[in-house]
Amino acid sequence: MTNPIRVVNIEPLPDWIQGIYESVFDAPDYDLVWAAELSDAELEKALPDAEILVTGKRPITEQMINRASEKLRLIQTIGRAPWAVDLAVAQKAGVPVSQIPHGGAIAVAEHTLALMLGVYRKLVTGHLGTVGSDYIDLDLEPIRTSERVIAFNWLKMSGVEQLFGKTLGLIGFGDIGLEVARRARAFDMEVLYTKRHRMPPEHEEMAGVTYGPLDELLNRSDVVSLNAPHTDETEGMIGAAEFSLMKETAILVNTARGGLVDEDALVDALADNRLAGAGLDVFIDEPAPVGHPLLELENVLLSPHTGGGTGGGQKGVVNELKANIERLVKGEPPLYLASS
Numbered sequence: 036m037t038n039p040i041r042v043v044n045i046e047p048l049p050d051w052i053q054g055i056y057e058s059v060f061d062a063p064d065y066d067l068v069w070a071a072e073l074s075d076a077e078l079e080k081a082l083p084d085a086e087i088l089v090t091g092k093r094p095i096t097e098q099m100i101n102r103a104s105e106k107l108r109l110i111q112t113i114g115r116a117p118w119a120v121d122l123a124v125a126q127k128a129g130v131p132v133s134q135i136p137h138g139g140a141i142a143v144a145e146h147t148l149a150l151m152l153g154v155y156r157k158l159v160t161g162h163l164g165t166v167g168s169d170y171i172d173l174d175l176e177p178i179r180t181s182e183r184v185i186a187f188n189w190l191k192m193s194g195v196e197q198l199f200g201k202t203l204g205l206i207g208f209g210d211i212g213l214e215v216a217r218r219a220r221a222f223d224m225e226v227l228y229t230k231r232h233r234m235p236p237e238h239e240e241m242a243g244v245t246y247g248p249l250d251e252l253l254n255r256s257d258v259v260s261l262n263a264p265h266t267d268e269t270e271g272m273i274g275a276a277e278f279s280l281m282k283e284t285a286i287l288v289n290t291a292r293g294g295l296v297d298e299d300a301l302v303d304a305l306a307d308n309r310l311a312g313a314g315l316d317v318f319i320d321e322p323a324p325v326g327h328p329l330l331e332l333e334n335v336l337l338s339p340h341t342g343g344g345t346g347g348g349q350k351g352v353v354n355e356l357k358a359n360i361e362r363l364v365k366g367e368p369p370l371y372l373a374s375s
Contacts, residue, residue, distance in 0.1 A: 147262075
């Protein structure tokens with residue numbers, strides 16, 4: 036019987052995610068080692084036997100790569116944090132680096148952009164007006180279109196905006212924030228972020244984001260996206276005071292947790308046109324209760340907490356990690372290889 040493959044994970048993870056790893060790697064072929072809580076001395080002892088080194092955002096340093104390089108066959112990042120591994124050092128050591136995209140984070144990021152676009156492009160208003168034949172109330176008649184002949188904006192909708200050139204403010208910058216930023220940059224948006232602990236400047240440059248304290252971010256942003264966890268510190272963190280700092284033309288998007296927002300203050304800001312709109316996938320009470328005042332507003336786009344897609348994102352990436360290791364065993368190159 037061959038020796039089990041030693042998989043050393045250095046990323047701090049909650050117990051429930053560790054449980055997923057332990058379930059997926061519950062086989063004699065694998066020796067799963069949790070190294071996030073190890074002291075430096077203990078980690079030094081664990082690294083030389085590591086064949087697979089796993090992280091999320093915790094950096095794998097040159098010293099760690101050199102310490103483990105004798106047996107190390109793969110460095111695997113969960114998510115695409117660009118600062119997690121020094122690719123040049125790994126390449127010099129002859130160790131491939133794979134960056135598994137975090138499916139759950141990507142699903143939420145896509146939904147975040149969908150809400151931004153939906154609010155800005157007034158998609159629901161346009162859809163309802165189209166299927167309701169509202170053009171009749173405008174005394175219009177259908178015309179046969181051609182390349183040159185069209186009925187542009189036949190519902191005469193005002194305030195249809197584009198994301199190009201706008202400033203996006205991300206409150207929270209973990210896996211989801213990183214994926215939102217990647218997509219926002221494709222729309223040529225300037226991306227600001229704020230979080231409890233600022234990243235080093237070189238990491239900001241890698242991620243293509245600029246740090247700002249919360250007040251500054253709220254004041255400058257055209258779109259404010261909430262991507263922070265719901266904790267005692269973030270409970271109701273966006274309320275009347277924060278809305279007063281935002282532009283009247285700005286929109287709020289929340290795909291994190293409903294409890295981050297004072298919903299009464301949000302309703303007031305939207306109803307008084309002190310905020311242009313909101314795209315919400317999450318609410319304090321879910322499902323959103325019958326008669327909730329948010330349901331009566333015209334400048335909101337609401338979805339039933341579907342930002343995570345089909346779910347199972349955490350288990351998905353762990354299964355992909357296992358599949359990558361199996362590819363190595365078969366002599367096949369791992370998927371999602373990064374290049375320096």
